[in-house]
Amino acid sequence: MDTDEKLARKTFELENEIKPLINNDEMYNFDAEEQKKILNEKPWTTDPKYFTNVKISSMALMKMVLHAKSGGDIEVMGLMQGKIKGQSMIVMDAFALPVEGTETRVNAAAEGYEYMVDYMTVIKQAGKQENVIGWYHSHPGYGCWLSGIDVSTQHLNQQFQEPFLAVVIDPKRTSSTGKVDLGAFRTFPEDYKAPSSSNDEFQQIPMDKIEDFGVHSNRYYSLPVSYFKSSFDERFLEILWSQYWMNNLSSSPILGTxxxxxxxxxxxxxxxxxxxxxxxxxxxxxxxxxxxxxxxxxxxxxxxxxxxxxxxxxxxxxxxxxxxxxxxxx
Missing domain, CATH: 1.10.287 (Helix Hairpins)
Known part of the structure; x- marks a missing residue:
């Protein structure tokens, strides 16, 4: 990795506040018994806002950003693997799904689910024990929030695959600003009435999306997101960053957006x-x-x-x- 590439990567990490782990082993240690105990206790069933934050590894972040950018104006979709630690949802890795999307929606068809099952089987055999902890998809150019279809999808997942998280990435705004535009969300139960909030972060919602945004905004809540990196990820990150860096060098931020x-x-x-x-x-x-x-x-x-x-x-x-x-x- 040359000097310019290292500097660009350092800038990216500072811009997105990617913090190195103090204790690498603790975050990457997967305790199957502990995770099983949490799944059996289901603490999120008694508190609609049980989960208070999301932590995403830099490797998972780069994979999701590259996948979202590759879709252009078309929505893409993938799944995330991770674990639960207290009231935190920790995303360790992510993988893309071979699904067909449009400029306004994306849904996993039969081949997408088949691919997911095969993929999970192979990585379990390879020794990766993290379960699927959520899904991600892109909103090219119209911000990070959940549409009516997204809310229905996430609500269904939370009914049958808890604990489950929804992540939305805007590749257009990421390219425009240099900082990853990403949001993490969970839906409320149907019988739960969310309190009104006036502290939501400002979002630029296009006029043709405002109605959809407003109608469903009280059916889910946003979780604060932080990013971390580890020496374990370094080699994988070098490969992913080289791809990201070359894409940035070969494209124009003015013409591209x-x-x-x-x-x-x-x-x-x-x-x-x-x-x-x-x-x-x-x-x-x-x-x-x-x-x-x-x-x-x-x-x-x-x-x-x-x-x-x-x-x-x-x-x-x-x-x-x-x-x-x-x-x-x-």
Whole structure:
């Protein structure tokens, strides 16, 4: 690995806060009896928000990111392996599923399930004992959240394959910012009424997805995600990083996200127009009672301003990267 590649990898690890493990053996030790005991006790059945955080290995992260990027505008899907430690869900590894996706959804067909069974059989024979702990899929260009179909899929998995986690990756925004855009989620039981929350992290949701996002947002919750690495993963990471690094070098952050950027600007314009329609163009006063819409419009306008700022920063960052590459290689 040359100096530039090492520097790029170090930057990636710092940007995504990938922390080295202090005790490598503890995290990678799989205690079958302990896991069996947890599965028998099922503590998550008495607390809908029993799991409080997710820890993902850098190897699993790189595999999921590379797979998501390979799909382009098409959603891809895979499974994650790991274990439970206290109230943490630990993702140790991940593998892709050979499924057919579209630009709006992805579902595992019969061949996908057959592949999953064969894969798990082979890795068990090879000595890897971690169970399937969840699934991941991509949302190219429209953020990390669960759609109605995703919620139904995750809810079904939690009924029959607990403990189970849903992870969503946005490869477009990952390419645009350099930081992995990833979210981890679990659904609530059907009879559970989630408390309203105003502390959710700001997300840029396209206009054509807002309704789907809003309707189902109270049926699941997001878990904080952290990443870790170990000396055990180093050789595998070098191979995966070389592939990731070459993809980045051979692509343009400006040209590669040009269509994505145009869509986001158009979407922002539509949102601003919708806010403006609530006001009288002559007198600058609301068409309906001020107290009914002032707070809503102020909130939406604030979100649009944040979205605009984020777009500007991302574009300038990509432009600087392009200039730097031109200076180095030309």
């Amino acid at each position: 040009e269509e994505f950027l145009s869509k986001r600007i158009s979407d922002l314009a539509i949102k601003l127009k919708k806010i403006d329609q609530n006001f009288d163009p002559t007198f600058g006063k609301p068409k309906i009672r001020k107290e009914d819409i002032h707070q809503s419009n102020e909130s939406q306008l604030h979100k649009c301003c944040k979205e605009s700022n984020k777009l500007s920063i991302e574009y300038l960052t990509n432009y600087m990267q392009e200039l730097l590459k031109a200076e180095i290689f030309n």
